[in-house]
């Protein structure tokens with residue numbers, strides 16, 4: 126498998142509890158390199174564009190409000206098979222279903238407030254990275 130990049134968000138429930146360092150330690154221990162990172166406070170409208178694919182879902186409004194409630198840390202992670210690897214490190218969307226030892230099993234509070242986001246495919250990773258970072262900000 127080739128070296129890939131994936132997009133990550135450390136979500137408000139995690140930044141609020143000062144878990145950025147603990148989550149980054151797990152990312153780096155898994156062999157993923159943080160090649161871009163910034164802390165930002167999104168507006169609900171900016172979140173709405175990012176999660177547009179979910180706009181018909183019943184939780185969309187709640188998701189936009191939550192993601193704009195506190196700062197987030199957005200990141201680009203690089204490594205062998207980075208997309209699947211990070212999804213493994215994160216665990217299932219619902220922390221009740223996440224494998225022991227994953228970020229969500231350890232830290233997530235609920236299906237909505239689940240500490241981290243990671244891209245699900247190369248095409249979405251490219252779109253998500255471009256939404257938050259310019260090429261100059263990616264430092265491999």
Ligand code: CMP
Pocket residue numbers: 179184187188218236237238239241242243
């Ligand atoms: P994420 O991987 O960021 O992608 C979409 C997000 O929607 C997901 O993580 C959850 O935070 C959120 N989500 C998914 N299902 C639900 C749900 N049933 N209720 C509330 N939020 C949800």
